[in-house]
Amino acid sequence: MVDGRTPLTKKEQRQRQKRLEQTRRRKAKDVAPRAAKVDSPPTDEAASEPDSPPAPRRGRPPKPDVTAADVTGLKYFEKLAPLLERLHDVGCARDRAGNRDLHYDEFCLLLLLGLFNPVVDSLRGLQQASELESVQKRLELGRVSLGSFSEASRVFDAELLKPILEEIGEQLTPLGRDWRLADVPHTLTLVDGTLLSALPLLLQAMWLKESTGSGLVKWRLHTHFEADRFVPTRIDVTDGGGEHDERAVLGRTLEADRLYVMDRGYAKFALFNRIVKADSSYVCRLRDNSAPQVLEDRPLTEEARAAGVLSDQLVHFANGKPEDQPDHSLRFVCVVTSQHTSRGKYGGGSTGPGSDGILRIATNLLDVPAEIISLIYRFRWTIEIFFRFFKQILGCRKLYFRSQNGIELQAYCAIIACMLLCLWTGRKPTKRT
Numbered sequence: 064m065v066d067g068r069t070p071l072t073k074k075e076q077r078q079r080q081k082r083l084e085q086t087r088r089r090k091a092k093d094v095a096p097r098a099a100k101v102d103s104p105p106t107d108e109a110a111s112e113p114d115s116p117p118a119p120r121r122g123r124p125p126k127p128d129v130t131a132a133d134v135t136g137l138k139y140f141e142k143l144a145p146l147l148e149r150l151h152d153v154g155c156a157r158d159r160a161g162n163r164d165l166h167y168d169e170f171c172l173l174l175l176l177g178l179f180n181p182v183v184d185s186l187r188g189l190q191q192a193s194e195l196e197s198v199q200k201r202l203e204l205g206r207v208s209l210g211s212f213s214e215a216s217r218v219f220d221a222e223l224l225k226p227i228l229e230e231i232g233e234q235l236t237p238l239g240r241d242w243r244l245a246d247v248p249h250t251l252t253l254v255d256g257t258l259l260s261a262l263p264l265l266l267q268a269m270w271l272k273e274s275t276g277s278g279l280v281k282w283r284l285h286t287h288f289e290a291d292r293f294v295p296t297r298i299d300v301t302d303g304g305g306e307h308d309e310r311a312v313l314g315r316t317l318e319a320d321r322l323y324v325m326d327r328g329y330a331k332f333a334l335f336n337r338i339v340k341a342d343s344s345y346v347c348r349l350r351d352n353s354a355p356q357v358l359e360d361r362p363l364t365e366e367a368r369a370a371g372v373l374s375d376q377l378v379h380f381a382n383g384k385p386e387d388q389p390d391h392s393l394r395f396v397c398v399v400t401s402q403h404t405s406r407g408k409y410g411g412g413s414t415g416p417g418s419d420g421i422l423r424i425a426t427n428l429l430d431v432p433a434e435i436i437s438l439i440y441r442f443r444w445t446i447e448i449f450f451r452f453f454k455q456i457l458g459c460r461k462l463y464f465r466s467q468n469g470i471e472l473q474a475y476c477a478i479i480a481c482m483l484l485c486l487w488t489g490r491k492p493t494k495r496t
Contacts, residue, residue: 129191133182137201139487140172144202146227147171154218165211167219169204174476176202178457186212186463216469224475228296231482235292243438247431249322249344251290251439253446254329256283256309257453259462259470282462282470285312288446290324294481295449298474300467310334317341322428324443327416330425332380332389339391339427346439349423351416355380355395363433370434371399373421377429391427398422398437453477 071079147168155163176192177183183192186209192198193207244251259282287297297316301307310331313323321343330349338345355378363372378395380388402420424440431439457477462470 126185126188129183129188129195131195131197134176134180134192134195134198136179137197139179139483140176140201143172143175143483144168146231150219150223153220153223154215157218164205165207165215167215167223169202169207170212170215170219171224171472171476171479172202172204173207174463174473175480177463178477178480181457184461189463212463216464216466216472219468219472221468221471221475224472224479228475228478228482231479231486232292232294232296235294235482235485240291241438241442243435247322247428247435247439249320251324251442252296252321253288253290253324253443254286254313255288255326255443255446255450256285257450258283259454282467283307283309284474285309285316286446286449287316288449290442290445292485293445293449294485295478298471298478300471300474302467317343319343322346322439324439326443331387332383333387335393335425335427336390344427346424346426346428346436348440349395349425351419351421351423353380353423355393357395361433367433370437372433372437373397373399375433392429394426394429394436396424396426396433396436398424398440449481452481457481 150167150171151169153167155166173189173193176198177189180192183189189212190207190209193204199205240251283301285299285301286295288295299312299316301312310329313325313329314334314337317323317338319342321341323338323343323345325345325347327348327350330347335345335347355376357376358379359377361375361377363375367375374395374397376395378393380393398421400418400420400422402418404417422437422440424436426436428436457480463473464470
């Protein structure tokens, strides 16, 4: 008899073997306590004792409820309320009965309360915080249910927070620019994206588990970060590639008078052309296999050699379609960097692409010294520090909502929190602030 079933792929075979191994271990754990209970003979003392307490619950222990001692900084919310007051009546058009308890401004205040208090790291924690008398008195709201939070993420439009972001951003002054960058034109803007995971609906998670091996939805936050003010000025939330690719998103959000600093994932000559056309500039790392045609070798100064600069050239890339070629003079600067090999997520070492020890940087800045070009690119690491602050300190590693609008609401409130920390403290936001 011939088996007409489709043979399993190697990936499906590994997943099946992993499930069988997990089932075998789980059965072994269940059998061992039963065997020990059967082998031990009953005693009179055991028979006379009352019923033993139930076995402890498996898994992670439940979190303690949020108390008034866990919530701090409520005095600052008196300054926040006037900024958000304009949003109070948004989303009330459908509420003909006039019985809405949670308004847009109150919803944002609760999200900011969770961002300023890392102990409150879930919607249930926010719901428990809304029951505290001190929170109700300061924020002037009542108890909020989990259902109200869920509805709010669909009713309140996240785009309405952008004017508030711009208003707060105008009050921020540069925290101090490196003196070596005094002659560099444009606003130093670091561009990158970070992934956040969210649990989808049960049926969607089951389908994702079968098709991709993971039941999580990956959301990408495309971020523009101003190095001088140390705050993000824009975050766009997308859930896939194609028109939501990081280069496509940046191409749609370009602004004038910016110096965009990017990693090699953004290396695309068509994007470089659009940046120059928008009256901005760029400094971008290229891939290790980049092989341009050298048009001119520029001499290196002693300062450039001391900074590890290997070469400074004007180049041309002949490969590719004519419409995808640079339409401006392209400068190619090579700098010494640490050599490493990508070993994958679980192999130890670096999880990113490998490096052959040479940093290849493309830019349209022709009059800036080569060592300053190298310095500008090294500032790109600042956005990685922000992502760590965004996820670990502000608690945005965990998403409250699974919809794009809900995630944007959480992201924009996180930007407001960063801006307010800089505005109130006059320095970069840290764990202490």
